[in-house]
Amino acid sequence: ANSLSTAWRLFKNLSEEQQRYEKQLIFEHPAFGKLCQQLLREARRMMRGDLVFSLHALVNLGVPQNTLLVQTLVRVCQEKLNQLDNRCISVLATTLAGMDKDKNVSALQAGLQLLVEQRISSIRDIFILQNLIKCLGKDAPVFLKKKLEMAVVRGIDGLTLPNALRMFLALAAMNYCSLPILNPCSKKIQENVHDVPFRQLILILEACRTLQYHNVKLFSALADYVNSTAYLWDKRQIILFLSVCETLGFQPTELLDIFAEKMTEDPDFLNLKNLLIVLRVYSRLNHVPRVQKHLFFETLHSCLNKCLPQISNTELLKAVYSLAILGYLPHHALDELLQKDSKGELTLSDDPKEQSTMMLRCVKTCMELDSPSFTKPAFVLTKNLSSLVSLNLRKAQEALIELLGDENMFLQNVQLPYSYHIDFKIRMDSDRKKVLPIAAADDHPDSRVQRLAFLFAPMSAFCLGTAHPQGKLAMKKRHLNKLGYHVILIQNKKFQKMENEDAVEFLKRKIYSEDAFSFPEATVQDNN
Numbered sequence: 001a002n003s004l005s006t007a008w009r010l011f012k013n014l015s016e017e018q019q020r021y022e023k024q025l026i027f028e029h030p031a032f033g034k035l036c037q038q039l040l041r042e043a044r045r046m047m048r049g050d051l052v053f054s055l056h057a058l059v060n061l062g063v064p065q066n067t068l069l070v071q072t073l074v075r076v077c078q079e080k081l082n083q084l085d086n087r088c089i090s091v092l093a094t095t096l097a098g099m100d101k102d103k104n105v106s107a108l109q110a111g112l113q114l115l116v117e118q119r120i121s122s123i124r125d126i127f128i129l130q131n132l133i134k135c136l137g138k139d140a141p142v143f144l145k146k147k148l149e150m151a152v153v154r155g156i157d158g159l160t161l162p163n164a165l166r167m168f169l170a171l172a173a174m175n176y177c178s179l180p181i182l183n184p185c186s187k188k189i190q191e192n193v194h195d196v197p198f199r200q201l202i203l204i205l206e207a208c209r210t211l212q213y214h215n216v217k218l219f220s221a222l223a224d225y226v227n228s229t230a231y232l233w234d235k236r237q238i239i240l241f242l243s244v245c246e247t248l249g250f251q252p253t254e255l256l257d258i259f260a261e262k263m264t265e266d267p268d269f270l271n272l273k274n275l276l277i278v279l280r281v282y283s284r285l286n287h288v289p290r291v292q293k294h295l296f297f298e299t300l301h302s303c304l305n306k307c308l309p310q311i312s313n314t315e316l317l318k319a320v321y322s323l324a325i326l327g328y329l330p331h332h333a334l335d336e337l338l339q340k341d342s343k344g345e346l347t348l349s350d351d352p353k354e355q356s357t358m359m360l361r362c363v364k365t366c367m368e369l370d371s372p373s374f375t376k377p378a379f380v381l382t383k384n385l386s387s388l389v390s391l392n393l394r395k396a397q398e399a400l401i402e403l404l405g406d407e408n409m410f411l412q413n414v415q416l417p418y419s420y421h422i423d424f425k426i427r428m429d430s431d432r433k434k435v436l437p438i439a440a441a442d443d444h445p446d447s448r449v450q451r452l453a454f455l456f457a458p459m460s461a462f463c464l465g466t467a468h469p470q471g472k473l474a475m476k477k478r479h480l481n482k483l484g485y486h487v488i489l490i491q492n493k494k495f496q497k498m499e500n501e502d503a504v505e506f507l508k509r510k511i512y513s514e515d516a517f518s519f520p521e522a523t524v525q526d527n528n
Helices: 002-012 016-028 030-045 048-061 068-079 086-097 103-122 126-136 142-154 161-174 179-191 198-211 216-228 235-248 253-265 272-284 293-310 313-325 331-342 355-369 391-404 471-482 492-496 500-512
Strands: 411-415 421-429 449-457 485-491
Touching: 002 016, 002 030, 002 048, 016 030, 030 068, 048 068, 048 086, 068 103, 086 103, 086 126, 103 126, 103 142, 126 142, 126 161, 142 179, 161 179, 161 198, 179 216, 198 216, 198 235, 216 235, 216 253, 235 253, 235 272, 253 272, 253 293, 272 293, 272 313, 293 313, 293 331, 313 331, 313 355, 313 471, 331 355, 355 471, 391 421, 391 449, 391 492, 391 500, 449 471, 449 492, 471 485, 485 492, 485 500
Parallel strands: 449 485
Antiparallel strands: 411 421, 421 449
16 A cells, blocks of 8 residues: 555656656566456455555556456445445545446445435534535535535634645535635735646636636636736736636726737737737727827737648637727738628638627627728617516616606617627717707607617626626617617616615616716727
8 A cells, every 4th residue: 555655646747758667667677567466355354544555556656447456446435335444435536436337336335325424513624614515516516516515614713724725626626605614715815825736727717717706806816926927927827817817808997908018019929829818818808008009909900910831710700809898909810800701711600699600790780880981870770669668677667757756768789780789779869958858750860869779788798787788789889879778777676676766866867967978088099
């Protein structure tokens, strides 16, 4: 047992290439065969620790699971399961987590789960508990997850940074979002963020995504740390960090600005893979640097042009789509995309909701509405889809009726050109003092009328913890402005939580506020 464990400890610190070479040497060594034969003979007479650690070492050294030796050790562990102490249980759980399911392994896992359930109240060691959480995995029954949670919470006061980091990963492996555990772990990480290795930062964010644990304070602390030490990191590391932030819908504003500056100073590191990630991040998070934004777009445009000879059709569509979302149309790449579309080289579905079809339609809409030659139409043809509103807009409908006094003072469920849809529409006089009735001839030109479009959007359409709209919603707002609408964005989840009186007052402020009528700054397309 000591020989095998020592071999494993030496083996695991080698590189993958060295491991392949050493593994072959170990398996071909005559003493290894004799050791395995002796282990097979002595298995039932071994001490519990030796038994468990031998199985752990053999599995991790890569001895095939279907061998007589491994299967024998699994069966003997099952026979001696009740004799195992907590440390042995932890090691055995780790071993089984790395093995394929078969009859003996499944039987041992079931027995181990029952034993953990019986012993859980006596386990105080946080390391053992987090190991059990990780190894029992997402298939563990809910009641056992709850028991493990309670056991961890009992010992959470002695939490160290390494334990906090491992606990995040363990809960992610179990796919169990336990706030009583995650919140103290998060606090510990925030307090000691400067001691967290970069790879662990990424793993924490990925665990948060798995667990749908949206802790803005934690994300901000990690982003601030990377931002303050940006000079230490390779640009590819920062891209990786930003990419994980994007999947969480979190906008690390200062870091995005700093990276944009680094990119414009030295764009040569941007290969096609990195370029596509950068485009996706900035477009989804709807982020354009505060300064030198034209240089930012020109740099991305130039890098995209260099990649055109080797880019696939799908990648080309994604790249142009990402830039279009931000209001920038890359001419050369766009021409190539349209040529491929006209030749039928783009693989598109007849389903308008299919991603590629939707992206190409979006690009074509941006070509028209974001063009400098586009002028606000005298009137926009609209269609009232239905007088019925969805359940999650019923409260807004009732608040508007109470505020305006009549259903004839607004339209609901309105369809616009370019496949755009607005939840509610109202008309106001030019002084923005009075709401006008919705007339049958509403779509005819009238310079004295202001049109308001209400969009009640889900929280997922905004960057996490902010009212900053993500890319597609920001693009929709920009395009509705071009069509002559003043757009009011409302986070529907927050609106639903308001008392009725507060909801009415909230809409009143939105309708009569000067901010409701401020258009966004000019598009970046003025050079196109």
